[in-house]
Amino acid sequence: MLGRPFGLLFEPIPAPYEPGAAEVEYLQRWLRTRRAGFAHWTATYGDGITWDHSPESLEALGAIVLRRTPTLDALADPANADFVEGASWYTGEALLRVKGGRWIYRDGDPEVNLFDGYPFVKQDGPFGYSAVPYRALRVLIKRGDPRHLRKRYDDFSA
Template sequence: MAGADEMYDPTRHPDLRAWLAAREGAHAVWAARTSFGGVLDFSPASLTILDDLVRETADSMEEITDRRMTPFVQGAIWYVGEVFCRHKGMVWKYIPDLVSGQLEPFFDAGAETSAFDHPCVGAPGDPDSYVYPLNALRRILLTEDEVGDKVDDSLLSIFADPFGEDDEDDDEEMDPSAGWG
């Protein structure tokens, strides 16, 4: 693992740049293999098609994780990230682990995956904003959360609210009388 220093630019990691170039070069073939090449146009609406394709390909989060090095999942990761970049003004990033400060090996096929072995997208210049496309693909296959509540995420719903801000009111102070008639 390479250490990340203060001058590290998460948008310029050589493995990230090589992966992005490879994915862009492979996109036309990837899209054609899905049989939806003509409608996978990087529009937010096209995420619905990819959502269906992912659900046809895998039944669980673990299955997507296990298949993360396959051409289909690699193409899907890149596609999701590109839609966010093109329509949300985000950029691709490869960020160090928040606890250790270390960069995990990029898409380390031989190791157990962590949240940080693959690229993310986020607001330029904001180290605290990021969305992992692989995790978005995993999340759409989740049917219930850790407490058993039903989850019904889609790639389009994640795109609409990438940082889950609708569910969080961290900045709002609770009114103790609210809801008590």
Template sequence: MNELQREYYAFINNMDVRLGAFVLADLPETFDKEDGETVKFPKDFGPKSLPMLELFVLSRFPTPDDVIDPENRRFVEGLIRYLGETYLRAIGGAWDHDEETGNGMPFIRPDTEEGPLKGEPIPILAIILAAVDARTAEVFTAVLSKARENLGGDGEPKRSCTGLAMGMLTAENSSEEEVEFLTRFIGTVEPGIAAWTQEQADPSSWEFGREALVRLGKQLKARYDSRDEMMTEEETEFVAGAMRFIGETIRRIGFGQWRYGADLEPDDPRSRQPFVRFRVGDQNLDMVPWRLAQTALEDSNSIASGLDTIISMREEEAANEAAAEGDGAKSDDAEPDGTK
């Protein structure tokens, strides 16, 4: 996997947290229009939010050069996520990436009347640059209108497409403290793991998978005799890297979401700790990387066993869904006989 692919998968895998944090922390609750009127800022990923979003972007960036300033990268990435997800909901399609399109950033490959993903790519960063250059507050909507024309008919998507941000943080399921922490923390996960693996004997062998978790469990058990040893200042860097590797591995494989334990009781293992939440059916399963790292001192297989638990639950969930679909098909087939 090359660097561009790694960045793309990190972009997609962190969509829920990063997009949720952008909506909560970076988009305002109200906005003052040029005529002085104060209006509520829409954050619903609907087409009607695009003109207001574009006005807000123009107020942030005087020139296209400001958009690509490294100091604004976090905000611009959040903007790309929001704008792309808004287009996905309105016209259908999927996120994509390649070497040439999108100024090195993920872009949208839209559906058209010819079929799914048949449209010309919509390079989100290029659209933002064009909007800031034009300063008309009409570019975001014009792009969507053109894409709707390519859908043919009434301009409605041919398939249901709700984008990727189904589990994102909202004001209802998270606190301001959690959003602030995750906004900082998520950006340290990928580089933290990269730096940590470079310090290992064989950096290229630390891929996100069960085998690496088994090896890490053995390493922790051999390295530390007690939890107190893990908590010394000298071990902070190693433990922080290991914790990020554990959490990111099980998150990617089990399709989880980074969260942070704000406002929890002190005796809760998640309290003041980043953890990974998995939504299985109508229940949440939370795994705390710091806690998993500690349990490896007694059982070196405990970290991998945590991943096994998630995989098993996902397999059971898939089996139940398949069975339900099968029962539905049988019911449909039997319906004519039942109505005789």
């Protein structure tokens, strides 16, 4: 099956994947941390924005990402880790609310497999597509396009 025309961010996973216990534990801890810290995250980085997982909120997030982390080096800077993790989580949650799905985490080298090393979302069903929110943030910065996350949302909902 060919991927959709927008490239590596939304590709079918080649085979069903069952994460190991350590991967499940990592993901559960990451999700708990993100959920528990979301109110603080929004107050710190996006006060005054309606964080309702809508396409419009993703546009607002895109603008914040470009202001806060305008370069790939800034995105990878440990000083910005809380912001980046929160932005990744929010992006994934917005995508999951479009057609359902689940979070998955696979340990491994993201330079070898684009689904390894970062939590990602996968739509339900045999032909469900997946998205790696951290990679979507990288593309947003590379393109300098604050609407990029909105476009991915629209693509994911098609």
